[in-house]
Amino acid sequence: MSEAAQASPLQTSMSEEIAIQMIDVHKWYGEFHVLKDIKLTVNRGERIVICGPSGSGKSTLIRCINRLEEHQRGQIIVDGVELTNDVKQIDAIRSEVGMVFQHFNLFPHLTVLENCTLAPIWVRKTPKSQADEEAMEMLTRVKIPEQAQKYPGQLSGGQQQRVAIARSLCMNPKIMLFDEPTSALDPEMIKEVLDTMIQLAESGMTMLCVTHEMGFAKTVADRVIFMDEGEIIEQNRPHEFFNNPQSDRTKLFLSQILTH
Amino acid sequence: MADTTQDYTPGSHPDLPPPSSEVGVIGWLRHNLFATPLDWALTILAVYLIYVLVVPALDWMLFSADWAGETRDDCSREGACWVFARVWSKVFIYGRYPVEELWRVNLTFIIQFVGLAALMIPGVPYKKWTGIFLLIPYPIIAFFLLYGGAFGLEPVETSLWGGLMVTLVIAEVGIVASLPIGIVLALGRRSKMPIIRAICVAFIELWRGVPLITVLFMASVMFPLFMPEGVNFDKLLRALIGVAMFSAAYMAEVVRGGLQAIPKGQYEAAQALGLSYPKVMTFIVLPQALKLVIPGIVNTFIGLFKDTTLVLIIGLFDLLGVVQLAATNPDWLGFAVEGYVVAAVGFWIFCFAMSRYSMYMERKLETGHKR
Numbered sequence: 181m182s183e184a185a186q187a188s189p190l191q192t193s194m195s196e197e198i199a200i201q202m203i204d205v206h207k208w209y210g211e212f213h214v215l216k217d218i219k220l221t222v223n224r225g226e227r228i229v230i231c232g233p234s235g236s237g238k239s240t241l242i243r244c245i246n247r248l249e250e251h252q253r254g255q256i257i258v259d260g261v262e263l264t265n266d267v268k269q270i271d272a273i274r275s276e277v278g279m280v281f282q283h284f285n286l287f288p289h290l291t292v293l294e295n296c297t298l299a300p301i302w303v304r305k306t307p308k309s310q311a312d313e314e315a316m317e318m319l320t321r322v323k324i325p326e327q328a329q330k331y332p333g334q335l336s337g338g339q340q341q342r343v344a345i346a347r348s349l350c351m352n353p354k355i356m357l358f359d360e361p362t363s364a365l366d367p368e369m370i371k372e373v374l375d376t377m378i379q380l381a382e383s384g385m386t387m388l389c390v391t392h393e394m395g396f397a398k399t400v401a402d403r404v405i406f407m408d409e410g411e412i413i414e415q416n417r418p419h420e421f422f423n424n425p426q427s428d429r430t431k432l433f434l435s436q437i438l439t440h
Numbered sequence: 441m442a443d444t445t446q447d448y449t450p451g452s453h454p455d456l457p458p459p460s461s462e463v464g465v466i467g468w469l470r471h472n473l474f475a476t477p478l479d480w481a482l483t484i485l486a487v488y489l490i491y492v493l494v495v496p497a498l499d500w501m502l503f504s505a506d507w508a509g510e511t512r513d514d515c516s517r518e519g520a521c522w523v524f525a526r527v528w529s530k531v532f533i534y535g536r537y538p539v540e541e542l543w544r545v546n547l548t549f550i551i552q553f554v555g556l557a558a559l560m561i562p563g564v565p566y567k568k569w570t571g572i573f574l575l576i577p578y579p580i581i582a583f584f585l586l587y588g589g590a591f592g593l594e595p596v597e598t599s600l601w602g603g604l605m606v607t608l609v610i611a612e613v614g615i616v617a618s619l620p621i622g623i624v625l626a627l628g629r630r631s632k633m634p635i636i637r638a639i640c641v642a643f644i645e646l647w648r649g650v651p652l653i654t655v656l657f658m659a660s661v662m663f664p665l666f667m668p669e670g671v672n673f674d675k676l677l678r679a680l681i682g683v684a685m686f687s688a689a690y691m692a693e694v695v696r697g698g699l700q701a702i703p704k705g706q707y708e709a710a711q712a713l714g715l716s717y718p719k720v721m722t723f724i725v726l727p728q729a730l731k732l733v734i735p736g737i738v739n740t741f742i743g744l745f746k747d748t749t750l751v752l753i754i755g756l757f758d759l760l761g762v763v764q765l766a767a768t769n770p771d772w773l774g775f776a777v778e779g780y781v782v783a784a785v786g787f788w789i790f791c792f793a794m795s796r797y798s799m800y801m802e803r804k805l806e807t808g809h810k811r
């Protein structure tokens with residue numbers, strides 16, 4: 181991985197199959213060292229679940245990937261482009277990377293359909309009629325086409341989160357980031373959102389999910405990453421990760437979430 | 441539970457009508473006017489006050505008032521004499537604008553009235569184009585109609601303008617200019633760039649810290665001192681700039697309040713979709729922030745509308761100014777009260793209309809989202 185940092189020709193040839201590369205990434209919030217020497221390579225089509233105790237830096241890590249947070253050291257290369265301060269480049273990367281938030285963050289003043297078509301129309305310059313059509317397709321995919329003319333405030337939490345997923349998908353992203361997409365939902369709504377995510381995973385999307393839904397991790401993840409105190413402690417295939425955790429901290433974490 | 445008094449199987453109880461003490465006129469009176477002994481006392485006091493104050497006022501204004509006639513001799517003085525208002529009505533509306541050119545003012549009013557009506561009444565098509573027309577070509581048309589000096593229209597100096605016409609010109613220019621300038625200032629004040637932020641803060645605090653009267657005084661007394669000899673900067677224009685800047689500073693703070701209420705998640709979701717900063721602001725943040733502060737915005741508009749009366753200080757005659765002028769006319773001394781009632785009603789109509797329209801807008805923009 182460290183050669184990749186210096187050798188750019190290698191990088192471009194690798195970018196065919198590598199979606200995200202984080203090389204020795206560090207981040208601080210003021211004095212607080214929140215990400216410590218993160219090394220992570222995500223291949224195209226790979227589905228990764230990130231878990232770890234609260235405050236371990238999971239959100240910060242995935243928010244660095246679309247530059248909602250800035251890292252101070254190391255390199256992050258997304259879709260073959262390194263994240264720098266170049267605003268145009270950041271916007272370009274963000275339009276290729278979808279993100280789903282814990283609290284949905286739908287735009288309350290726009291209808292569900294307008295939520296979905298805003299970015300295609302104004303970023304991709306898609307004609308409105310075509311954007312509408314594609315948005316309806318996506319809403320059908322997440323099984324709420326009949327809500328298209330409603331406002332987000334009129335939908336249940338689970339429906340809102342599915343709209344949020346559809347909104348991201350309307351940009352035809354190459355990568356999807358999920359930050360605890362089911363944590364703010366009532367129990368009976370978690371399944372409908374997870375089903376949507378499983379369906380997305382089966383379509384071959386590159387996905388990074390911060391979640392504590394271990395059932396989801398076992399079914400769809402190619403790799404589970406465990407973070408604690410800003411470091412990646414352990415990563416493994418789900419079967420090994422759950423049945424044969426290596427570090428004590430992982431064991432402790434798993435025992436806590438599985439018994440609770 | 442085998443309760444013998446239960447007439448319905450559980451889950452099948454029908455809705456019964458409420459008792460008469462809860463609904464209808466009786467219910468309303470009981471809940472709102474006579475709920476407690478204190479409510480009884482307040483209700484009786486209110487009725488008494490209405491009898492003592494409102495009844496004589498109505499009598500003076502309507503029932504004992506004089507309506508017909510041409511001179512002050514037609515006034516019986518038992519009530520208000522609206523002959524005064526009739527005789528002076530042209531001056532109240534147009535000031536000293538030349539009589540043979542009044543059609544120009546009327547035409548300007550009418551175009552605007554039709555345009556605004558088309559914009560505000562739901563269901564009228566071409567709202568976008570009407571809005572664009574009112575914002576861009578209309579001010580130019582209005583300028584040439586009112587001021588003249590081109591297209592064969594006689595120039596009419598602004599010193600001849602007066603009355604309601606001046607009130608509306610100042611208020612509307614102030615309203616139309618202050619909102620966009622205020623938005624830019626509010627965004628600038630939250631900018632990450634220190635220089636831009638400093639300029640905006642300085643501008644806002646400077647204008648907010650000075651009374652409008654001072655601004656107008658400085659505009660009319662001090663400004664000419666700095667201008668080269670012979671350059672005459674129109675008085676009305678100076679007042680317009682002063683009022684617009686003054687209101688823009690207030691508007692900036694109102695808008696900033698709205699911006700602060702927008703959760704960070706809205707910015708993040710918009711940015712994560714690849715929207716650039718101007719687009720995030722235009723499509724996501726400002727629409728929500730402005731909707732949130734409609735009451736504050738309209739409050740500023742209403743304040744501005746009434747502050748236009750201060751231009752009297754620099755020798756411009758707005759509605760209140762011409763009313764005072766008429767009331768001090770030697771032929772019509774003693775009708776000041778009637779004059780002030782006319783001015784008050786005039787101002788109230790416009791301010792009340794703005795207030796109602798803002799309430800309508802708030803309801804219309806409600807999307808069921810609770811913060």
Ligand SMILES: Nc1ncnc2c1ncn2[C@@H]1O[C@H](COP(=O)(O)OP(=O)(O)O)[C@@H](O)[C@H]1O
Binds near residue numbers: 209235238239240
């Ligand atoms: N904007 C911020 N400023 C300062 N500290 C922050 C900020 N955001 C998060 N943190 C801190 O960084 C740590 C990691 O946060 P986060 O990435 O949200 O953790 P997680 O998602 O794993 O719960 C936490 O201790 C949190 O308090």
Ligand SMILES: [Mg+2]
Binds near residue numbers: 238239240359360
């Ligand atoms: Mg988090």
